[in-house]
Amino acid sequence: MNDARWRKSSRSSGNCGNCVEAADNLSGAVGVRDSKDPTGPALTFTPAAWRAFVTQLAHHG
Numbered sequence: 001m002n003d004a005r006w007r008k009s010s011r012s013s014g015n016c017g018n019c020v021e022a023a024d025n026l027s028g029a030v031g032v033r034d035s036k037d038p039t040g041p042a043l044t045f046t047p048a049a050w051r052a053f054v055t056q057l058a059h060h061g
Contacts, residue, residue, distance in 0.1 A: 021034075031043070
């Protein structure tokens with residue numbers, strides 16, 4: 001995850017109370033982390049699993 005370029009979700013709140021960042025520049029993985037804890041743990045998804053997750057959120061959000 002050292003090469004990850006993190007970007008904040010456009011749905012994150014302005015005051016970063018609930019901010020999520022994703023890194024989709026990684027080979028074969030998408031990283032997701034809490035922007036309030038950038039040195040903390042990050043989840044990783046396969047690109048296909050990430051697309052499916054985001055698609056489901058779009059349909060239910």
